[in-house]
Amino acid sequence: MNVADLIDLLLQHSPALIVAIPLLGAFITPLISRLNDKVRNVFVILTLGLTASLVFLLASDVFSGNIHTYIFGSQDLALPVVRILFEVDAMSAFMVIISVILSLIAVIYSWSFMKENTGLDKYYTLILLMTAGMLGMELTGDLFNFFVFLEITSISSAALVAFWTNKAKSVEAGFKYIVISTIGALFILFSIALFYGQYNALNMAMIASAIQYTFLDKIALVLLIAALAMKAGVVPMHMWLPDAYGKAPSSITFILVGATQASLYGVFRVCFTIYGGAINLSSISVGWILVIMGIITMLLGVAMAIIQTDFKRLIAFGAVAEIGYMLLGIGTGLVVMLNPEMTATGLAAMKGGIFHIMNDALDVGLLFLVAGAIYYATKETSLNKLGGLARNMKYTTVFFIIGLLAVSGMPPMNGFASKLLIYESTYHLNPILSIFAILSSIMLLAVFVKVFHSAFLGPALPKFENVKEVPKSMLIAMGAIATIIIIFGLFPELIVNNIVEPAANALINYGDYIREVIPSFTGGA
């Protein structure tokens, strides 16, 4: 067998392998842990590295226009019940890239960051499980399977949020998170049952091709959007997010950003693919609801961020605000989806929203890593007690400036590119929307300049005299993210044209996703 055949074979089986490798790796990790700590760390990094390379292999094929399906069980398409389908379109591939990059960098960062902790075999096992869950959520084409992966992600991430069990606040945040996610997941299961009772199908494409928008479907839509938005931390269901983000170890917060975005991906998949054309039959536009939730989320997020004094909690509220931008962009796309006069606006808004998913993960993630680095060096998270750190931590300061500019949408960082797309397109829908969006960006800048001033500038404090720069593995992780941010900021066209636009088109032309499974389906552009 030559190399080309092998790559073809890998490509064909990659949707299954991408989930299977971290899942198997998770259960081997405790065994390897008994040998040596370093061997275990290398093993985890290699596992995720292998997964990442498969993701890039799959993504490069998907972005060139193919939708991949992978069938578990009966290969006969006429038997819809007895199989589980993975279906990968450009949107899934886009999300999978984000998740795998976040996990890989978090593991590299953990090498030094978590070194002094015990129980690290469990820590790495849970990280791999969580990664497998996130990747599964984004790859699967089956609603019940989606629920299972959602629960895998919730359980492992709740355990990781409470990883520092010696801190009362961490345990409390973990409990809050598991309660919220379980209730959300149970309502998702309830709506899956509603679909199954009506259409005798669990496959997303099957349901989408049969959906009638009956009263029960409306109930299912409300339950699905509410539950997934709760898991994504959309205001007014955001109250768990600052706790969980603020109290988890920084490396975990970094992956949690990806987990919330996987839930957000669920919202988009439900609205665009499953409900597709049916969603605009209603008199109340679901798109407008998403837009309004987005505006409230971003305004409340920044308003709450201003008054925080805890470093990580402040960034967490900034992360809430960023989620608002994604909802705004993609909600705008949903509002104008079936309006032929505004196709360009819709596409631009979707591109902005989807590009912002990636930018948010990188920008907010970098800030969380910096917060973790400061905690590692000083054991302090309160902004009132920090100061003058720029003297001792040169690189960390530079990374914070990059993250600060990116998260508040300043050129030449990547946040600027996606936010500009959102401002422009929402202006065409309604100028007030873009005013709100720009306003909260400016407020975000104000918030983070304040943080920068109080943590890094000012006189040298005597208690931080011996603070040193953080170890290499943390610098490598932060440096990698900062480099990606600058590259995306300087060449946004490269990303937008090659991966964001296919993802936006995959959501808009939902018919292609359905036709891959149900060839006779005629709806959807």
Next chain:
Amino acid sequence: MIFNIPFIAVAALILIGLYAVIFKRNLIKMVIGITLIESGVNLFLITLGYREGSIAPIYTSSPGGIMALPVPQALTLTSIVIGVAVLALMLSLVIHIYRHYGTLDARKIGGPEE
């Protein structure tokens, strides 16, 4: 209608569970509320697949007649297994919370930053 009793039970279980989660202050009672919601959802799945007078869906040794739909039962089994994992995690977190605060009253837990 006698056949609607399962659905009424589903609604009752979910509502009682939600009540417990939202209004009860004791963490253990909140956990019980969540398991009640879960039972309600599981009962809903099972009820969807059941027809009156149907038998267990074992194709090879079927005496004839209608069979219950097996898929919802498979889903329920999966959901029960997940539920056990969630329950175990929640209870272990409750134990940790009790160790830190010495109480399970949600009003007394938390307070100012340490």
